[in-house]
Amino acid sequence: MAGGRVHRHEVKVSPEEEARLTALAERHRITVPRLLVEAALSEGGAGAVPAARRELFMELAALQRLVGTVAVTVDGLARHAATTGQVRAEAAEALARARDVIVRIDRFLAGMAGRGSG
Structure with a gap:
């Protein structure tokens, strides 16, 4: 495996x-080896691994x-629209909420990858 772990x-x-x-x-x-690696390489020391995982x-x-x-x-809004042919007024708000959740997930993943909140 290219770029994999080669040292033991x-x-x-x-x-x-x-x-x-x-x-x-x-x-x-996690495995004991993974625990040891994460504890040794974490900035907060061994106690940071459980806290960070939590x-x-x-x-x-x-x-x-x-x-x-x-x-x-x-799903409820889509079912209503499919059944009645009408889109409820709260559909725009629900879609905005979905967009907000996606942005929050994107920021969280970017933070995990060390890229900040982009």
């Missing part, structure tokens, strides 16, 4: 350390709820 490091830990690392990795649904999870969960809400609203 071996780390020896005690049984107690192994138990703690395994439990922490399982809690965050913040990321919370933001993604909020975006998921927003997308779900917008999708249900737009």
Whole structure:
């Protein structure tokens, strides 16, 4: 794989350390090697990895709820229009809300990629 990971490091830990690392990795649904890499390379040190993952999870969960809400609203408006041939007055507002959610997702992804809010 071009540009993939080519270096390997071996780390020896005690049984107690192994138990703690395994439990922490399982809690965050990542492997122990991924936990060690993220902890070592994060700006905030080892404690930043769980906090950053938690913040990321919370933001993604909020975006998921927003997308779900917008999708249900737009679906209801589309069904009404298909059934009656009339577009409800709140359709423009719902589409503006959908656009706002898309912009928020774009900014979030740009921030994750280190490109700022573009």
